[in-house]
Structure formats: structure tokens, C-alpha cells
Amino acid sequence: MKDSDMATANATLTESSDADTQQAANHIAELRNRIDQIDAEIIALWLERAGLSQEVGATRVASGGTRLVLSREKEILERFRAALGADGTQLALLILRAGRGPL
DSSP, X not given: OOHHHHHHHHHHHHHHXXXXXXXXXHHHHHHXXXXXXXXXXXXXXXXXXXXXXXXXXXXXXXXXXXXXXXXXXXXXXXXXXXXXXXXXXXHHHHHHHHHXXXX
């Protein structure tokens, strides 16, 4: 192969590699943008859920009930565990704490 042919082949490979790298960077940027959108939705839902949970607790106490209903918390823990495994249990504990405060 002549030097000029080799140089042309190397330039083509470099251009292809650069295009692949740029395409990958664009794809990563799109994925990260979607992750940021999901995070914003999770935060909004977390805050909404915590507020609703606090309202349930306050209403229950105002009507003479207990602040906590352990059977309800167990139900929530099980739902998250069934869907997400052990990490789901940990997530549910954090979510419950956000709504009722620490025990």
C-alpha cells in the first residue's frame, strides 16, 4: 500500500472514530437530560407524598387516632420490597420517614 493510500485510510478511520465519539456524546447528553427530568419528577412526587402523609397523620390524631398505623407501613414496605427487592425496602423506609418523621 502506498503512503498516500495509507494516509487516506487513516484519515477515514479517524473521521469515523470522531463521528462515533460525537454520536456517543450526543446520546449520553440526551440520556442525562432525561435522567434530570425524571429526578425533578421524583422530587416533586416525594414532596407531594410527604405532605399528604403528614396531612393523614394530623387528621388521624385530630380525630383521636394514633399518629402511625403500623399495618399500613408494613403494607407499603412490602409493596416496595416486592417491586424493587432489598433496595426497595430501604427506599420505602426513607419515604415513610419523610412523611411521618423519625420514629
